[in-house]
Amino acid sequence: MDGPAKTRGMSKLAVVCGGSRGIGRAVSRLLAERGCRLALLSRNEDAARAAVAALHGADHVAFSCDVSKEQEVQKTFEKIQSACGNISYLVNAAGINKDALLLRTRSEDMLALLHTNLLGSMLTCRAALRSMLHAPGAAIVNIGSVVGLKGNAGQCVYSAGKAGLEGFTRSLAKEVASRNIRVNLLCPGFVRTDLTGGLREEDRARSIPLGRFGTPEEAAQAAVFLLEASYVTGQVLVVDGGLQLAM
Ligand code: NDP
Secondary structure, rough: OOOOOEOOOOOEEEEEEEEOOOHHHHHHHHHOOOOEEEEEEEHHHHHHHHHHHHHOOOEEEEEEOOOOOHHHHHHHHHHHHHHOOOOOOOEEEOOOOOOOHHHHOHHHHHHHHHHHHHHHHHHHHHHHHHHOOOOOOOEEEEEHHHHHHHOOOOOHHHHHHHHHHHHHHHHHHHHHHOOOOEEEEEOOOOOHHHHOOOOOOHHHHHHOOOOOOOOOOHHHHHHHHHHHHHOOOOOOOOOOOOHHHOO
């Protein structure tokens, strides 16, 4: 495992896309407790600022950035580089869902899902990589889903985007391993966040061997493990209370 969250005396800089809420926010909290400086991105800048204000320690920053928009991503990562220096960790936790049977899914919803959940991670990885070349022990965690591995009725497009992230993560891991940058995919099952707020946990929990949804902190612990596990790359880590066993 990597040592303390420091690179050449400076604390490590971690960029968390989707850091204002849910799993991204929980990852940010854990990383701040471990001494990282955080740059939190979300479309709603006030929410990202509020999340920054609640973090342990100082030197954290918030940016408004829609990860599905190429120009915005490019400009935001340029700002991060000039304001905060080289990026050690990138966590792609920005995501949306629009559950519907394929027959009832509008084309604009298909594009929104793929642009945010798949293209968004590609754009942020590309924008961060040059900076990460200069940060020893650099690592990326993308966030997929068990439904990207197993499929789920009512989530065809969401699942396709998440499955795409698996191929993207494994390929990028091969591309950048020689530069000592690691890339892994975290695949949660049901986690209690705004994204699952419309689901009744009592109903769904019956299909989960551990009998409950996970907490954002439980998903975040696994993400931080992947960031710090210095001999792990190109891997998929499933954190789902055993859900995948029953699918
Ligand atoms: P939340 O809805 O709680 O948080 C989503 C975060 O992403 C928010 O900070 C939101 O901020 C941000 N976001 C959404 N769209 C964009 C965008 N276009 N650009 C920038 N930021 C954006 O979701 P979760 O924490 O639950 O989900 C995090 C990731 O984990 C997602 O990729 C999701 O698909 C995945 N996942 C979640 C599971 C769950 O059960 N919760 C299960 C499996 C996977 P804002 O709205 O201000 O932009």
